[in-house]
Amino acid sequence: MRLVCESVGHRYGSLDVLDGIGLTVADGECVAVVGPSGCGKSTLLGIMGGLVEPAAGRVYFEGTAPAGSLNPITYVFQDFALLPWRSVAANVSLALEHHPLDAREREARVADALARTGLGEFRDAFPKQLSGGMRQRVGIARALAVSPAILLMDEPLSALDAQTRELLMEDFLALWLAARTTSVYVTHNLHEALRLADRICVLSRRPGRIKQIVAVGIPQAERAASAAAREMSILADRLWAAVREEAIDAEREIAHG
Amino acid sequence: MPNARSHMDDRRPVPFRGGGFSPMPVRYAAAIGFAVLLAIWELAVRRGLVSPIFLPAPSTIVAALGDLWRAGTLWQHVSQSLVRLAGGWCLGTAAGLAAGLLMGVWSLGRAVGVPFVSALFPIPKISLLPLLILWLGIGEASKIATIALGVFFPTAIAAYTAIDAVPRNLIRMAQSFGLPAGDVLRKIVLPGALPGILAGFRISTSIALILLVSAEMIGAQYGIGAFVLQAGNLMLTDQLLAGVLLISLLGLMLGAGLGRLERHLLRWR
Amino acid sequence: MIRLSRRAAVAGALAALSAPSVLRAQTLRKTSVGVLRLSSSGPVFIAAERGYWREAGLDVELKFFTAAQQVPVAVTSGDTEFGVTGLTASFFNLAGKGALKIVASQSREAKGFPLVAYMVTNAAYEKGFRSVRDFAGKRVGITTTGSTFHYELGLLAKKYGFDLSAVTLVPLQTLPNMQAAFKGGQVDAILAPVTLARALTADGSGRILAWAGDETPWQLGALFTSPRAIAEKRDVVERFVRGYLRGTSDFNAAFNQRDAAGNEVRGTNFAETIGVVARAVQQAPELVAVGLPFVDALGRLDVGDIYNQIAFWQQAGLVGKDVTGKEIVDLSFVRGHLNVPKN
Ligand SMILES: Nc1ncnc2c1ncn2[C@@H]1O[C@H](COP(=O)(O)OP(=O)(O)O)[C@@H](O)[C@H]1O
Ligand SMILES: [Mg+2]
Numbered sequence: 031m032r033l034v035c036e037s038v039g040h041r042y043g044s045l046d047v048l049d050g051i052g053l054t055v056a057d058g059e060c061v062a063v064v065g066p067s068g069c070g071k072s073t074l075l076g077i078m079g080g081l082v083e084p085a086a087g088r089v090y091f092e093g094t095a096p097a098g099s100l101n102p103i104t105y106v107f108q109d110f111a112l113l114p115w116r117s118v119a120a121n122v123s124l125a126l127e128h129h130p131l132d133a134r135e136r137e138a139r140v141a142d143a144l145a146r147t148g149l150g151e152f153r154d155a156f157p158k159q160l161s162g163g164m165r166q167r168v169g170i171a172r173a174l175a176v177s178p179a180i181l182l183m184d185e186p187l188s189a190l191d192a193q194t195r196e197l198l199m200e201d202f203l204a205l206w207l208a209a210r211t212t213s214v215y216v217t218h219n220l221h222e223a224l225r226l227a228d229r230i231c232v233l234s235r236r237p238g239r240i241k242q243i244v245a246v247g248i249p250q251a252e253r254a255a256s257a258a259a260r261e262m263s264i265l266a267d268r269l270w271a272a273v274r275e276e277a278i279d280a281e282r283e284i285a286h287g
Numbered sequence: 288m289p290n291a292r293s294h295m296d297d298r299r300p301v302p303f304r305g306g307g308f309s310p311m312p313v314r315y316a317a318a319i320g321f322a323v324l325l326a327i328w329e330l331a332v333r334r335g336l337v338s339p340i341f342l343p344a345p346s347t348i349v350a351a352l353g354d355l356w357r358a359g360t361l362w363q364h365v366s367q368s369l370v371r372l373a374g375g376w377c378l379g380t381a382a383g384l385a386a387g388l389l390m391g392v393w394s395l396g397r398a399v400g401v402p403f404v405s406a407l408f409p410i411p412k413i414s415l416l417p418l419l420i421l422w423l424g425i426g427e428a429s430k431i432a433t434i435a436l437g438v439f440f441p442t443a444i445a446a447y448t449a450i451d452a453v454p455r456n457l458i459r460m461a462q463s464f465g466l467p468a469g470d471v472l473r474k475i476v477l478p479g480a481l482p483g484i485l486a487g488f489r490i491s492t493s494i495a496l497i498l499l500v501s502a503e504m505i506g507a508q509y510g511i512g513a514f515v516l517q518a519g520n521l522m523l524t525d526q527l528l529a530g531v532l533l534i535s536l537l538g539l540m541l542g543a544g545l546g547r548l549e550r551h552l553l554r555w556r
Numbered sequence: 557m558i559r560l561s562r563r564a565a566v567a568g569a570l571a572a573l574s575a576p577s578v579l580r581a582q583t584l585r586k587t588s589v590g591v592l593r594l595s596s597s598g599p600v601f602i603a604a605e606r607g608y609w610r611e612a613g614l615d616v617e618l619k620f621f622t623a624a625q626q627v628p629v630a631v632t633s634g635d636t637e638f639g640v641t642g643l644t645a646s647f648f649n650l651a652g653k654g655a656l657k658i659v660a661s662q663s664r665e666a667k668g669f670p671l672v673a674y675m676v677t678n679a680a681y682e683k684g685f686r687s688v689r690d691f692a693g694k695r696v697g698i699t700t701t702g703s704t705f706h707y708e709l710g711l712l713a714k715k716y717g718f719d720l721s722a723v724t725l726v727p728l729q730t731l732p733n734m735q736a737a738f739k740g741g742q743v744d745a746i747l748a749p750v751t752l753a754r755a756l757t758a759d760g761s762g763r764i765l766a767w768a769g770d771e772t773p774w775q776l777g778a779l780f781t782s783p784r785a786i787a788e789k790r791d792v793v794e795r796f797v798r799g800y801l802r803g804t805s806d807f808n809a810a811f812n813q814r815d816a817a818g819n820e821v822r823g824t825n826f827a828e829t830i831g832v833v834a835r836a837v838q839q840a841p842e843l844v845a846v847g848l849p850f851v852d853a854l855g856r857l858d859v860g861d862i863y864n865q866i867a868f869w870q871q872a873g874l875v876g877k878d879v880t881g882k883e884i885v886d887l888s889f890v891r892g893h894l895n896v897p898k899n
Contacts, residue, residue, distance in 0.1 A: 109456060111456050113457060421740045505729075516729065
């Protein structure tokens with residue numbers, strides 16, 4: 031499925047947050063959205079998934095969801111958003127319970143999602159017993175369980191320490207390469223964007239506008255290879271140059287409200 | 288090696304500066320402290336240091352309880368009070384939870400309810416007794432209503448604040464997975480508010496016990512509150528304290544029961 | 557008599573001028589009395605206002621309480637040396653522990669003095685509850701178990717031979733609660749103090765069957781002190797009683813006079829005396845005049861009734877069996893007590 035934003039803008043009261051965002055995410059494509067903190071990335075993602083009503087513009091999704099997709103547009107959250115009173119399996123099953131599935135199919139989906147994220151042996155654990163990395167794996171498993179057509183991820187690795195982030199990125203890349211779900215990946219970490227995205231959309235500081243869209247020509251699987259190192263580093267420099275001045279300005283801004 | 292030698296001379300252990308300020312549970316300390324206090328009390332009365340009119344000895348209080356037991360009225364008092372407590376508490380809790388829920392999730396409910404509840408909460412329920420008698424008579428209804436009224440307000444406030452404190456991101460998550468509103472309420476809001484609601488139960492059970500005496504001011508022949516009241520009116524201080532002891536025992540038992548319930552329902556914490 | 561009242565006037569004038577009274581206060585023995593702001597404590601207010609205690613060499617401080625129960629407790633705890641209030645089971649429980657001794661009378665329920673009414677609701681009246689003989693099987697609101705109301709019903713039961721245990725006594729703790737229960741028809745009858753009784757008849761919510769004073773006269777209240785005070789400073793107690801009895805005498809002379817037909821007549825110094833009482837109870841004189849009790853001019857106690865009260869409470873299981881009248885009444889401060897039991 032494709033996701034289309036048409037001149038999306040947003041404001042919170044008198045605070046202009048987004049302005050004139052036009053962006054199309056193609057079927058099977060992963061677009062990263064980067065930009066300085068507070069520029070409206072989360073807001074944009076919220077608008078894309080129907081959790082925030084845009085002040086201007088529209089968002090469409092096009093095409094038909096694959097058979098078995100229960101929740102076409104599905105989120106993975108930065109703070110995991112797990113229910114502390116539900117076990118791992120029950121947290122995953124929460125996304126399924128209101129769908130007319132028979133118990134066997136539901137159980138199969140939960141088991142499959144847990145297996146794919148390496149959580150099989152943790153199914154009865156409670157979130158507080160898990161490390162941050164494991165908790166985000168639950169968040170990902172929950173998203174996988176509903177077979178999404180479009181995956182919206184809001185800084186899914188930002189709450190984790192560097193090593194965990196690296197490990198999870200590897201696992202996540204493998205999962206993504208296997209399924210190639212249309213994805214929007216919001217991050218302020220350029221390295222993550224370069225590992226995962228087909229295109230990287232750089233937002234200006236608030237109000238966020240599209241400053242630049244950088245296409246990464248190398249397939250994800252080959253980016254870590256030394257052959258690609260030079261091209262990747264040039265891309266990284268270009269990206270950083272685009273983000274840097276926005277970040278400097280954003281940092282010098284006086285906190286709003 | 289003269290150099291190393293002098294280093295050795297200068298060497299001192301780093302003094303320990305941490306520790307303290309973190310009370311550890313000491314086993315049996317509470318029980319022993321309590322026993323010592325009781326012993327001092329008993330001795331002071333027996334030695335005539337304290338007049339038994341002002342402070343009856345613990346043994347006298349226990350004897351007064353024993354008299355009640357032998358007379359067969361102890362259970363009558365306790366059971367009547369338990370019925371009133373259970374009835375009033377359940378009624379007040381049900382209504383309080385409903386009101387708290389309305390105030391927690393519904394804008395109009397909050398706009399109307401919060402000032403209403405804040406204004407009525409501090410009214411001493413005992414001052415409403417004549418009205419309650421007029422409305423409900425002097426049977427069980429007015430007694431139960433007194434307790435229910437006292438329980439209602441703290442429960443409503445606890446439920447409302449607890450629902451307000453449920454992380455919004457969990458609700459957004461549920462919506463992003465397409466959970467219907469009823470499911471969001473049942474699976475996210477209520478379980479998320481449960482710790483706060485259970486904490487409110489501790490307060491509301493205490494208030495119910497406090498109001499027991501007020502409730503049984505309304506023409507009660509039996510009941511711990513009526514017993515305490517009568518003992519006070521008759522200046523039978525040993526019976527008075529025996530009744531007070533019963534109430535605090537009841538409070539301890541209810542508290543322990545709630546503790547178990549909390550541990551059971553909130554094991555995820 | 558003329559000389560006496562002149563002396564009283566002088567003493568009053570002295571009391572009014574603060575400078576000389578400071579001088580005099582040094583020679584006065586300080587003591588205190590616990591009272592309620594009720595007209596039955598009139599003798600205390602009169603004695604204080606007219607300087608009877610000053611003349612007896614005492615500087616008496618009046619300490620006001622809001623419930624009858626508190627006064628004996630205050631004497632027991634030593635907060636006041638004397639107390640004046642109605643007699644209840646609670647009083648006898650404290651007295652029985654050796655904390656209190658009765659030395660003189662306060663008010664008495666007496667014929668022709670409407671203080672407490674037996675009131676029935678209109679509904680109960682319609683159903684045939686028309687006489688004080690009909691209490692058996694009815695629900696009757698009282699303040700508390702062990703109160704003066706409780707005893708009055710006991711006396712009535714004895715007089716008309718009905719069984720008190722066949723009456724359902726409903727303790728409602730406060731007069732407003734009793735009023736509410738009465739108006740709501742949750743009780744068939746209540747015992748109502750005169751002001752409440754008048755209010756309830758005025759608004760048509762019930763009828764007065766009879767007055768307790770007419771049916772069953774008894775020793776409603778007393779002056780008491782601690783046994784220790786009697787043992788250690790008998791002289792102070794004697795002087796206090798002397799001043800108090802001048803108060804009872806004035807009270808009786810002003811308020812308790814009746815003509816041959818039993819109708820109220822205004823006695824000596826009525827207007828001035830009612831002013832004294834009205835100021836102390838903080839009510840309008842007209843209101844005070846409605847509920848004036850009988851007070852024996854000589855402060856004599858109906859001793860037999862006090863013994864009877866103790867027996868009644870003991871039978872009801874509300875007062876310990878070891879309490880005896882002999883131990884809690886001291887007959888030596890007032891001469892000519894009434895109805896003194898032989899043994
Ligand atoms: N619900 C809200 N109400 C008011 N202001 C908000 C709200 N959510 C976010 N903002 C503000 O909007 C701006 C953009 O927020 P956000 O989309 O979260 O940025 P980002 O995710 O890029 O850091 C920030 O300045 C933030 O403070
Ligand atoms: Mg964000």
